Amino acid sequence: PPDLSEVAGQGEARLALEIAAAGGHHLMMVGPPGSGKTMLAERLPGLLPPLSDDEALEVTAIHSLDHVRRGVNGLIRRPPYERPHHSASTASIIGGGTGIPRPGAASRAHRGVLFLDEAPEFDKRVLDALRQPLESGELVLHRSAGTAAYPARFQLVLAANPCPCGKAAGKGISCECTPMARRRYFGRLSGPLLDRVDIQLQVNRVQLAQLSDSEPREGTVQVAARVQVARDTARERLRPFGLVHNADLTGRILRGPLRLPPADTALLDRAMGLGSLTARGYDRVLRLAWTVADLRGRDRPGAEDVGLALTLRQRGEGQ
Template sequence: MAVARTRSVAVVGVTGRTVEVEADVGNGLAGIHLIGLPDTALSEARDRVRSAVVNSSYPWPDARIIVSLFPASLPKRGSQFDLAIAVAILGAAGVIPAERIAEPFFLGELGLDGRIRPVRGVLPSVLGAASHGGATVVVPSANAAEAALVPDVKVVPMAGLRQLVEWLRTGDDPPQPRVDDRGEARRSTIDPAVDLSDVVGQPVARRALEVCAAGGHNLWMLGPPGTGKTLLAERLPTLLPDLELDHALEVTAIHSVAGVLPPDFPMMGRPPFVAPHHTATSAAIIGGGSAVVRPGAVSLAHRGLLFMDEAPEFPRHVLDALRQPLESGRVTVSRSAGSVTFPARFMLVLAANPCPCAQADDTSEACKCSPTTRRRYLGRLSGPLLDRIDMKVTVARSTRRELLADRQFVETSKTVAERVLMARDRAAKRLAGTPWRTNAEIPSSILHADHRPGEAAMRPMTSGLDSGILTARGLDRVVRVAWTLADLAGKDRPEEDETTAALSFWLGVTS
């Protein structure tokens, strides 16, 4: 009897968990048996591995083969274990030295001809392997650039099983991943065709975008079609700074697990922009799946922007499902196989027409919807959801004279982004030593303990609380926006001008 051990990684959510792969080649009826909670795709690895080994010109053991995946209590899903299973079997059969495969991690799906195919979730898998320190990870050549993003890990790219086996046999220096600067280039790349200067008119909405970008706040825009709501939302990402390295790795890991990572740019260095259609299901927005739980739109928008156009057209239960991730910055998806938690710290931008017919009152075909119909339509956006929106802006149609007059005040995204970056730097210095980097992330307890504005500045908000137009949660939102307005103005603390403006944004009465 011969036993060989190696290692692989199982991805649970966006976290890599180490899996020990053992192969026992012994006496008994010839066949291969997988144990350790494999799913259907992993159970099919028996046939893929056998064909890959034989077609790579290596002998297949004519014996009973048992492959164990430890820990047995951890569900194993996907085909990324193929390479580790093949290497463990060849080690137990004496084709390759068993001691050479004990320490490295092996990730990859095998083709029937022995090719090593790329798999999802390589970045979180390599991050999981990196927690062991000084790890060596063998990955498919197509995933090498993504794996090389993790520091202090020796990445070995392999194109085929035969190439891998010969390297393990000889002990020669492994091939090195060809990593260029494309990932870093993406960190500062913005589509030049999208610029805030494209928006003429709507000065209040443009100001709201600047405040949202500076503080990471949520925004609701209400107005008839053709007023620029979608145009504004699509230009909000151009005002945001590049992701910091730890945030970029978080975002890249989520997109890797979802299988939507751009192959030419392994590093997601820009804040993502996700705009689901209003027919999207709850699972598509929040995350889900039957066998394999995948991240939804709220997680794909992590550290970026989630834009929901025609928001009242979304099912109400889908909109209300946003309330929990907006508060906690993460979402937990529970299925029969277990629960998976994904990060979901995003900026939410909602756009809505004032009524189902979407006709403005100042057009030749004026709106004929009754007040009841309008209330029912906008009532799909529940009060608890709108209570979590920091800023509300009414976007009206601009006249020709207003459009012509506003052209001299239009600014480019680069100009506004510079002010946003300076405001964020002020907030970062103030929040140094804490896990928060923007005003929108400050918890309520810390907000009122360490960052409460002065008594005079709080006067507009206390009046709102007394009159009932402001809730306790709304108070927190207004204070956070006031701090962002102070950062943009270069002030050390919010004054009454900032708190009044923040309260007006929250109430949606700006003009």
């Protein structure tokens, strides 16, 4: 399987990937072609813990219904990874077909990762259809031959170019896209969909010095071990609320039982007061801050953890 040690440079993106894995957060990466977005996404499943017995049964049952692929041999123990092409139909991603509807890529990604490369190129109906499983973790398909409900609790990873031509990175002097074209490009990603994506990150091209760096890089095994510890910590803390991941935390809990002291949220309070952060954005940053604290072995986030969480929403400002 792809190993994280193969990713040169991209320190911030690697950290974002680790935080996404530890907290169950959805992730969007925006950067020019060749910046490593796909390479990073392919390594997320390896950072996730192995499936439990119950989870393995769920995933194996779904994949056994896929009549296009080969039969399943034994229990699937690793989180699945699905990467549909941007030309894929709604039925192939959400599910459908003749007779009783069969699971699509979203259900096959249950307990794993659904990666949409060049996300703004997907049909808007496909993107909007993903809102149902992101909210409920389930897809209900109605067809003339009957109705089928399939689980679809996945981590969503979106990748996009900075503009339609992909050349707007850095100073963007070679980009010829008009402001209207750029707005139209990102406008295909609806607000309700992005509302569920906690981490929205800019990814830049790797520099030559980073490629030739001979320093050893952490691999998947080392990072996955930290992710497992952080997940165990979060599970214990969230058990009274009936939750598993920090990504599932609600504003009511974040501003109630898990409320942080004003000194630790001063940066967020100031951003909200200036209008650069909405209430939804405020909560998303706090969810990330709890995951950062779990990875650092802290009982609760401090001001430093909150600051790091805020930087992981570089494209989410004002949302």
